[in-house]
Amino acid sequence: MNTMQTVMEDIQKTWGDQVEVLEDKYFDMIKVPAPILPELFQKLNREHGFNYLANLTAVDYKDRFELVYHIYSMPDNRKLAVKADLDHDNPAAPSAITIWPTADWQERELFDLMGIRFEGHPNLKRILLPDEFEGHPLRKDF
Amino acid sequence: MLQTEQLTINIGPQHPSAHGGLHVEAVLDGEMVTDAIVHLGYVHRSVEKIAENRTYAQYVPYTARLDYLATHLSVMGYVQAVEKLADIEVPERAEYIRVIMGELSRIASHQLCIGSMAIDIGATTGLLYCMRDRERIMDMFEMTSGQRLLSSYMCIGGIAEELPEEFFPAVHSFLQDLPSMIKEYEGLLFGNEILQARLKGIGKLSAQDALSYGVTGPNLRACGVNYDIRKIEPYGIYDRFDFKVPVGSNGDAWDRLMVRKEEIVQSGSIIQQALEQMPEGAVRSKVPRVLKPEKGREVYHRIEGAKGDLGYYIVSDGGEKPYRLHVRAPSFINLMVLPLISIGGLLQDIIVNIATLDPVLGEADR
Numbered sequence: 001m002n003t004m005q006t007v008m009e010d011i012q013k014t015w016g017d018q019v020e021v022l023e024d025k026y027f028d029m030i031k032v033p034a035p036i037l038p039e040l041f042q043k044l045n046r047e048h049g050f051n052y053l054a055n056l057t058a059v060d061y062k063d064r065f066e067l068v069y070h071i072y073s074m075p076d077n078r079k080l081a082v083k084a085d086l087d088h089d090n091p092a093a094p095s096a097i098t099i100w101p102t103a104d105w106q107e108r109e110l111f112d113l114m115g116i117r118f119e120g121h122p123n124l125k126r127i128l129l130p131d132e133f134e135g136h137p138l139r140k141d142f
Numbered sequence: 143m144l145q146t147e148q149l150t151i152n153i154g155p156q157h158p159s160a161h162g163g164l165h166v167e168a169v170l171d172g173e174m175v176t177d178a179i180v181h182l183g184y185v186h187r188s189v190e191k192i193a194e195n196r197t198y199a200q201y202v203p204y205t206a207r208l209d210y211l212a213t214h215l216s217v218m219g220y221v222q223a224v225e226k227l228a229d230i231e232v233p234e235r236a237e238y239i240r241v242i243m244g245e246l247s248r249i250a251s252h253q254l255c256i257g258s259m260a261i262d263i264g265a266t267t268g269l270l271y272c273m274r275d276r277e278r279i280m281d282m283f284e285m286t287s288g289q290r291l292l293s294s295y296m297c298i299g300g301i302a303e304e305l306p307e308e309f310f311p312a313v314h315s316f317l318q319d320l321p322s323m324i325k326e327y328e329g330l331l332f333g334n335e336i337l338q339a340r341l342k343g344i345g346k347l348s349a350q351d352a353l354s355y356g357v358t359g360p361n362l363r364a365c366g367v368n369y370d371i372r373k374i375e376p377y378g379i380y381d382r383f384d385f386k387v388p389v390g391s392n393g394d395a396w397d398r399l400m401v402r403k404e405e406i407v408q409s410g411s412i413i414q415q416a417l418e419q420m421p422e423g424a425v426r427s428k429v430p431r432v433l434k435p436e437k438g439r440e441v442y443h444r445i446e447g448a449k450g451d452l453g454y455y456i457v458s459d460g461g462e463k464p465y466r467l468h469v470r471a472p473s474f475i476n477l478m479v480l481p482l483i484s485i486g487g488l489l490q491d492i493i494v495n496i497a498t499l500d501p502v503l504g505e506a507d508r
Binding site: 024025026027051052053054055057059060068070074077081100101102104105106109113127128129130137138142 | 182183186188190191226353354355356367369374375439440441442444451453455457465466468470474475477478507508
């Protein structure tokens, strides 16, 4: 069984300075550049048993978007929060759908309400609002 | 081979078995489903945006309208998340009352799932029996808060008011009658050969698919995965109760229903234990009138809702309103597997699949 410490060490060894460890009262939390997300997720899923992407959401900080993934390992009962900053003018991130299919509708929801594009998503359409709706309501400037 | 035309049939959103605004576009080859496309959003009220314009306390009633069939659980997830965010202690007695109300909500939700499944496939009496028994829970909710369905009885820091005296005989007699209710459902519904034929082997979901699609709650446990947040990551005082986590083995519609039936029994036992252990004392701690959690703090708190893993993500900017609030709604995620379990089956099985996945659209659409 991998302890959370070995997971964090492995991540830091692989990506070094690109990984920023954030302080949080309840979660082990890291922030990484968006392009390394697929490799990071692959590692977490295949090597460290993180089989459950519980929650995927984003926050609009006006100058940037912050993606937040809450990932759990069911077999070892561990949890990790992964964050990534996205450009505010053209927010895009790689899709996690091939690693966790549950990302499908969660990414569509973020596309719909927050206007974030997920590259590699096979069916990136609005999910809650009508297709002809203009704008993204969860943005702060809406 | 003779080429036949494909037929598209819209199930819902205006349909009794659409459970409040679900729209499924079923593509049929004869009676066989070749594709099922889920359209959501008919009950979208943008509750996440509303949260950014309400104070923490003002937002409580909105959460009651997410999973309106298990309203106390929806509210519980939110108030506990805020308590974590602002480091608020909850009195012992309030914790016990929360467990009692939460588990009563779970029983009510499961009873409605069983009952509505019954009427969806034509067994009207099944609905009536379940509704009759659920009504006793609704009466208890009315005693405590004056509201049957959307009671915002829990508040940040505890419970709005002490339980009224008449609540205790009502809950004791309900628990006493619970085994006979289950027996009645078994005799009337589950023992029925036609119902068994409609459910067994229908809408099979493998444990592997359930896990990768993030299915949680009774639907996941029906696939044989023992995952209940009350056990795995006990919140509140759930570590103090002795209860079993019912699991199925086939992941079909029948198992999904059986797991819920067993969970009603287990919830009854939790309520019994909570009533025995409950101490005297205050039900509400002192909470500032205007709550301002520290700037930059955030919390992701999840509970075992009636439909699955219910999570609240809240970010504070130090102001009196949440900067961002996101609800991880189990009904929304669970619905993702509806096409997967319906394709290759018959049109009539879609109805069974919707009913046994037990989505509530208030929560799925938010």
